[in-house]
Amino acid sequence: MAENKGVIVFGETAGGKLAAITTELLGCGSKLAKELGQELSAVLVGSGVSDLAKEAIAFGADKVYVVDDAQLKDYQTDAYTSVMEKVIKQAMPQILLLGQTSIGRDLAPRLAFRLKTAASLGCLELAIDPSSKLLLQTKPVYGGNAQAVFTCETFPQIATVRVKTMEPLERDQSRKGEIITVDAALEPSAIKTKVLEKVAEKVEGVRLEDAEVVVSGGRGIGSEEGFTQLEELARMLKGAVGATRPPCDNGWVPAGAQIGLTGKIIAPDLYIAIALSGSSQHMSGCSGSKTIVAINKDPEANIFREARFGVVGDWKKALPALTEKLKELLAG
Amino acid sequence: MNMIVCIKQVIDPEAPPASFKIDSASNKVVPPQGVSPVIDPYAEYGVEAALKIKDALGGKITAISLGSNQLRDIVKKPLAMGADELVLLEDEAFDGGDSWSTAYALAMAIKKLGEYDIVFCGREASDWNAGQVGSGIAELLGLPSITLVKKIDVSDGKARVERVTDEGYEVIEVPLPVLITVSNEIGEPRYPTIKGIMAAKKKEPTIWKPADIGVEASQIGAAGSHTKLLKLFQPVREGKCEVIEGESPEEAAANLAQKLREAKIL
Numbered sequence: 141m142a143e144n145k146g147v148i149v150f151g152e153t154a155g156g157k158l159a160a161i162t163t164e165l166l167g168c169g170s171k172l173a174k175e176l177g178q179e180l181s182a183v184l185v186g187s188g189v190s191d192l193a194k195e196a197i198a199f200g201a202d203k204v205y206v207v208d209d210a211q212l213k214d215y216q217t218d219a220y221t222s223v224m225e226k227v228i229k230q231a232m233p234q235i236l237l238l239g240q241t242s243i244g245r246d247l248a249p250r251l252a253f254r255l256k257t258a259a260s261l262g263c264l265e266l267a268i269d270p271s272s273k274l275l276l277q278t279k280p281v282y283g284g285n286a287q288a289v290f291t292c293e294t295f296p297q298i299a300t301v302r303v304k305t306m307e308p309l310e311r312d313q314s315r316k317g318e319i320i321t322v323d324a325a326l327e328p329s330a331i332k333t334k335v336l337e338k339v340a341e342k343v344e345g346v347r348l349e350d351a352e353v354v355v356s357g358g359r360g361i362g363s364e365e366g367f368t369q370l371e372e373l374a375r376m377l378k379g380a381v382g383a384t385r386p387p388c389d390n391g392w393v394p395a396g397a398q399i400g401l402t403g404k405i406i407a408p409d410l411y412i413a414i415a416l417s418g419s420s421q422h423m424s425g426c427s428g429s430k431t432i433v434a435i436n437k438d439p440e441a442n443i444f445r446e447a448r449f450g451v452v453g454d455w456k457k458a459l460p461a462l463t464e465k466l467k468e469l470l471a472g
Numbered sequence: 473m474n475m476i477v478c479i480k481q482v483i484d485p486e487a488p489p490a491s492f493k494i495d496s497a498s499n500k501v502v503p504p505q506g507v508s509p510v511i512d513p514y515a516e517y518g519v520e521a522a523l524k525i526k527d528a529l530g531g532k533i534t535a536i537s538l539g540s541n542q543l544r545d546i547v548k549k550p551l552a553m554g555a556d557e558l559v560l561l562e563d564e565a566f567d568g569g570d571s572w573s574t575a576y577a578l579a580m581a582i583k584k585l586g587e588y589d590i591v592f593c594g595r596e597a598s599d600w601n602a603g604q605v606g607s608g609i610a611e612l613l614g615l616p617s618i619t620l621v622k623k624i625d626v627s628d629g630k631a632r633v634e635r636v637t638d639e640g641y642e643v644i645e646v647p648l649p650v651l652i653t654v655s656n657e658i659g660e661p662r663y664p665t666i667k668g669i670m671a672a673k674k675k676e677p678t679i680w681k682p683a684d685i686g687v688e689a690s691q692i693g694a695a696g697s698h699t700k701l702l703k704l705f706q707p708v709r710e711g712k713c714e715v716i717e718g719e720s721p722e723e724a725a726a727n728l729a730q731k732l733r734e735a736k737i738l
């Protein structure tokens with residue numbers, strides 16, 4: 141049996157470009173590959189993705205496997221698992237990295253079971269153990285209350301990586317690499333699911349993931365109307381509105397506003413946390429923020445253990461005053 | 473409709489973060505004093521998803537839970553909510569497992585149950601946040617899987633399912649049987665009714681040991697795991713929050729604005 145070698149990154153695309161997570165994975169993968177003294181590869185699966193192979197090379201891949209097929213236009217568990225199984229059996233990597241996205245969360249475990257190995261989802265740190273040369277996979281557990289370091293002795297070792305935790309390499313168009321085309325060879329009968337429709341939530345203004353300032357509200361905001369006050373501050377700061385899970389579950393804000401372990405992961409310059417307790421599951425999605433500011437009426441709330449600045453008090457009183465004063469200061 | 477829901481008992485994830493402790497010598501979590509364990513919240517959303525279908529179409533719901541020391545009052549909650557049967561995979565040999573060995577044992581138990589149209593799991597459990605057992609069971613049983621599901625409509629032997637994506641959601645059609653992992657967007661789990669609680673009290677769970685589902689001790693629990701936990705630790709918090717003072721919340725907030733400006737954060 142051939143020996144497993146190298147690091148391979150499952151690439152995602154967005155709007156005809158490599159998704160940010162893909163360049164982050166290539167950045168992380170190139171470090172791991174260097175440490176092992178092995179190659180870094182990327183896999184691009186989809187329809188019309190061939191042109192992006194050069195981009196993957198510019199961002200660090202030595203080799204790019206391309207599976208370009210009209211049937212692969214939309215992500216589908218069955219189809220993508222079978223294509224990835226084929227690529228992995230051809231490439232025989234030691235390590236496979238995916239993004240902790242709605243695709244990676246679905247594909248990584250299914251593929252791990254197909255390949256009779258294991259995966260760690262939502263890793264924050266990856267390193268090579270100096271003695272065993274195994275991948276040390278650090279991920280939050282217990283909703284972020286703790287972190288665990290796992291290893292896996294079956295190959296490939298599979299990990300999904302949280303967005304915005306790894307640095308991409310500088311794009312270098314002069315880099316050379318090899319492009320390998322793989323035939324999807326899909327049996328249409330093996331694909332049991334059918335994607336009928338894809339619905340993108342409308343976003344007004346700045347996307348939450350791209351916003352430099354995020355004004356976020358929790359259960360204590362109490363209503364949809366309450367959130368209009370957060371929107372006002374967000375608009376003034378050219379930022380976006382986020383939320384904990386309860387406001388999303390209650391329909392005060394769209395589901396896409398949820399930040400946390402099972403929502404979006406963001407790392408803005410400023411995170412203004414209002415009437416939210418700072419549960420570990422919520423903080424998992426925003427603890428990478430540069431500065432966290434909290435408004436909460438409970439001085440014992442966990443958010444004050446995470447924040448840099450805090451105001452203890454009713455948000456209904458504090459928020460309008462904050463907005464007012466900032467308006468004045470930023471105008472002057 | 474025959475439905476199976478995989479559930480488990482966990483330490484209450486809503487307990488205050490400050491009460492969370494680990495014993496680093498054994499790499500184990502110390503259960504917080506005076507906080508009762510709960511059914512894993514996402515698994516409870518799974519029970520709710522099954523109940524919604526049962527409400528609409530009728531059918532039978534069997535909950536399966538794996539572990540040792542399962543408190544009857546806790547693991548019977550799905551019965552109190554409206555599920556029909558409870559199977560406990562209860563043996564120390566099931567302990568310390570990872571996603572692989574847990575999915576394997578559950579898949580074997582589901583095989584033994586035999587008839588099913590939909591198998592439900594939560595999208596990820598609140599303890600290890602692994603998010604893999606559902607997909608694993610589907611792969612082991614050769615079923616299609618749809619993860620992160622927020623809505624399900626069943627008709628003509630097919631399910632039309634809405635799956636949460638990073639951009640919004642997608643609508644997927646899949647023939648039954650299927651495995652579905654459920655997200656919170658499905659809607660708050662219902663409270664047990666008094667009648668449900670009484671019925672659950674009377675109902676005895678079925679207990680299966682490894683031999684009952686045809687597995688060896690070496691295939692399950694810690695022995696059957698593919699991953700090794702090297703270290704469990706609590707990340708250090710800097711915890712240096714500056715509380716901005718003021719005569720009133722309004723004044724404190726205005727002072728905060730000043731502070732953010734001075735510190736050039738804004």
Ligand SMILES: Cc1cc2nc3c(=O)[nH]c(=O)nc-3n(C[C@H](O)[C@H](O)[C@H](O)COP(=O)(O)OP(=O)(O)OC[C@H]3O[C@@H](n4cnc5c(N)ncnc54)[C@H](O)[C@@H]3O)c2cc1C
Binds near residue numbers: 357358398419422435
């Ligand atoms: C597996 C799992 C995954 C999860 N994933 C996520 C996730 O991705 N994102 C997420 O957010 N949650 C998630 N949760 C839920 C999480 O555990 C918490 O339940 C949730 O984050 C709590 O939201 P909150 O802080 O808004 O509500 P609470 O904890 O109820 O806090 C409300 C806060 O508002 C304050 N308050 C109330 N009124 C006022 C007022 N008038 N003025 C000022 N302050 C006020 C209170 O003092 C309190 O601190 C998850 C849970 C599990 C088990």
